[in-house]
Amino acid sequence: MKFNTGSAMKASVSVSQDQLIDWLCRLVRIKRVSGNEHEAVEFFKQEFSRFGFQFKQSGRNLLAWRGSGKKTLLFNTHTDTVPANKGWTLDPHDPLRKDGRVHGLGANDAGGCLVGMFGALLSADFDESRATLMFAPTCEEEVAGDGFEKFVHEIPHFDACVTGEPTNCEICIAERGMFKLDLVTRGKSAHAARPWQGVNAAYLAARDILKIEELYEGFTERDELLGRTTLAVVMLNGGVARNVIPSEVKWTVDGRTIPQLDNEATIARVEKALSEHTKIEQKKVRFGVWKRDAKDELVQCACKAAPKSKVGAFGGVSDAWWNQKAQGLILGPGLSEQSHAADEWIEEKEVMRGYEIYRGIAEKFLGQ
Ligand SMILES: [Zn+2]
Missing domain, CATH: 3.30.70.360 (Alpha-Beta Plaits)
Structure with a gap:
């Protein structure tokens, strides 16, 4: 499949749960502790090329996009993980699929967000002559460094940004x-x-x-x-x-x-x-404190795409902070308490749910 960016073609593909879990397992196999995201960058470059996306690279950060229209939505999440802690009983880099879950380092934080956002980039249905969807997998979220906090200045104007972190797909519009x-x-x-x-x-x-x-x-x-x-x-x-x-x-x-x-x-x-x-x-x-208005168009679109999700605050800190100007929210599949936990896991159907919500947000926001 080849996307002709700038044309008014509409994507009609749908990404399957099997495809999402395949990407997720491949990501788990990649060692990507903060500062060592090179292989994860190569993974996404290959996938972007395979699907015919335009993209640019700066350090260990990537930006891929579809469309050339004015209204622009950015999906951002991080490729890095924390190191595996001493409590792990499983091999952190050998993905284990069991009881509907995928275990592995970074499967939850932020693997589910990475594959869900990529799936949405691939399949969201919108008019590419009127809108643009961008996806930025970036490095070093878990430590201060060269990730989104620097790369955001190299990204063209965007109207809104969804930051991917495990929130159980709740819509988070503030963080302390x-x-x-x-x-x-x-x-x-x-x-x-x-x-x-x-x-x-x-x-x-x-x-x-x-x-x-x-x-x-x-x-x-x-x-x-x-x-x-x-x-x-x-x-x-x-x-x-x-x-x-x-x-x-x-x-x-x-x-x-x-x-x-x-x-x-x-x-x-x-x-x-x-x-x-x-x-x-x-x-x-x-x-600093980061807070957005629940009445913002992006938040309203997220409420429609995820009608069962509550609007609330994110428990930790995230790269959302570096989006100081545009509309924003933090949302992603997975549970916050599974982040950085031993034998970390995410439910397979939760990964699918995250993808569908991301896709819904993109279609609603870019379709307006
Ligand atoms: Zn995270």
Whole structure:
């Protein structure tokens, strides 16, 4: 089959569940931990060529498209995975089809989205002289880097972007901001037999850590979709020997924020709550709060394409953040709790459902 982009031909193919699962299993076999997506890039280049798509490549990012019309929809999701954790009992790269599920690393995050979006690119029915559908499989979503956050600036104008992440096909139009603070609490070391000669950094840090808990519990700001801003102490490290009063404790705070209490305002409150013994060594603020209007045309199209899906918020952070201008939403087959999980799986019929919803969104949005 060959698509003559720019012509007014209409695709009439439908992608079967078998085809989707075949692509998914081939992707599972490819090792594609963040930074090593080369083979996944080759996979998509081959498939794009096989189906006659135009595409461009920049680093480990690809953009394929159909049509030459003005109204443009972009599908984006990531080719990279996290490394397999120690809990895996299966071979992460040997796809196992069992009980209607496909097990394998990246099968859920974001394999189902990748094959569903590709299937939609292949088969969505729209007038190619009036609209354009683009699909960008990009790298390094799981780490900061060279993926969509850079590539978005090389993509021609688009009116709307669907970000593929496993949401159980719920329509997510918001995600919380995120920051990490690396802190150090300093005291004075002494022999453990003479604690009065030192200042125990463990006690100083403990008091400041409890202040973080108190601060978090006192947050009264709420967002109807995103809930509340959260703070969590996530790492704690101190002490040099069993007989030494520690002079230093290093710890890390993770913050997830809402528009009513954003990254900046939350960090200011943390700074104010800490004693003079604790200093912030490093602030990492990669994602702000991202939120779109439920009345947007794209969201309305998604509601029609997936009438059983609820409109809500995404639990984590995603590449949707880098789409700052266009309409947007996050949606994909699979369960968020299966992402990064040992023996990760996705249901085969869920992959099909994701594909059908993506296709429906494209046809509704580009047909208007
Ligand atoms: Zn993901």
